[in-house]
Amino acid sequence: MYDYYLGGSHNFAVDRQRAAEVLVVLPQARVFARQNRAFLRRAVRYFVAQGIQQFLDLGAGLPTVGAAHEVAVECRVVYVDDEPTAVAHGQLLLAGNPLAACVQADITRPDEVLDHPDTQRILDFDQPLGVLLCAVLHFVPDERGPAGVVRAYREALAPGSMLALSHATATDYPDLLAEVVDTYRVTQNQAYPRTRAEVTGLVASFEQLVWPGVVYTPEWRPEHVADIGDPTESLAYAVVATCP
Ligand SMILES: C[S@@+](CC[C@H](N)C(=O)[O-])C[C@H]1O[C@@H](n2cnc3c(N)ncnc32)[C@H](O)[C@@H]1O
Incomplete structure (x- = not known):
């Protein structure tokens, strides 16, 4: 469904049908996917600029156009899904x-x-690592302890490592989102959007938030101000955190 929102060709009829149903209710889903993917690319470039040369991409989906190994060529990457x-x-x-x-x-x-x-084989946990948790923790319910999951990865990281996280928000368009959550209920990935405060809590095990903190995805260090548009239409928060 996410690939369909992105305009990709790696999707099946059942994905297209459900994604089309979501887009009727919530056309912003396309903005969500594109802005999320753009955030991921900016975060990977930022990590490389900080000297990070290896990535663990959790909930990576398909490593197609704009995936970490394409943005950070010559870096080592493990995708997990x-x-x-x-x-x-x-x-x-x-x-x-x-x-x-x-x-x-x-x-x-x-x-x-x-x-x-x-x-x-691929990653060296004695060296700084970039962890990506983009558009995935909103598929993990509170009962499965998403903040504890983040902490477990944090504990495996060397100093200088960084986390980029994006997460669907529950705050905007609540009625439309409720309908979309209903659509996802019949898929393998039931969705649990969260508030800004809840998303901030997910990264509490990382010592520092990189400026500008927890913001809508297009607001995280945009390349051009014009790219931001109406940030609420991105339907997601983004944050980069470090462990010095
Ligand atoms: C919306 S896609 C995000 C893809 C990519 N991270 C991005 O931001 O462009 C979410 C992905 O998370 C995967 N996923 C959901 N729950 C997961 C879990 N518990 N473990 C591993 N992957 C999971 C799904 O299969 C899907 O490929």
Whole structure:
């Protein structure tokens, strides 16, 4: 569905049908996907500018156009997703690339992700790492402890590592969002949008927030002011946090 919002071609009829239903109710879903992806690209570039040369992309989806290994060429990247088709597709795309791998795992089980042979082969946990948690934690309910999941990854990181997180917001367009949450209920990914305060709480285990803190995705260090538009239409917050 996300790929369809992005205008991609890696989607199936059932995805297109459900995504089209969402777009009727909430046309901003396209803005959400594009602005989220643009935030991810800016965050990866920012990490590289800070000297980070390896990435763990949690809930990566398909590593297609604009994925971390394309933005940060020559960096090492492990993509993680629990959706078998996305992972199989990703493994094909990355075949023969010694610097990147696509791992099938549930990100709410950090030990399985961190101990996976491909993670261990590609990433060096003694060096700073960029962790991406973009548009995925809103699929993790409070009962599964999303802040504890973030903390578990934080504890595995060397000083100088960074986290980029984006997350659907519950604050704007509440009636429309309620309908969309209903649509997602019948998919494999039930959605749990959260408030700005709740999103801030998710990254509490990281010591510092990079300026400008928790903002709408297009407001996080935009390349051009004109790219921001109506920030509420992005339907998502973004934050970058560090562990010095
Ligand atoms: C909206 S896509 C985001 C893709 C990418 N991170 C981005 O921001 O462009 C969310 C992805 O998270 C994956 N996902 C959801 N829950 C997950 C979990 N518990 N473990 C691993 N992947 C998960 C879905 O399969 C989907 O590919």
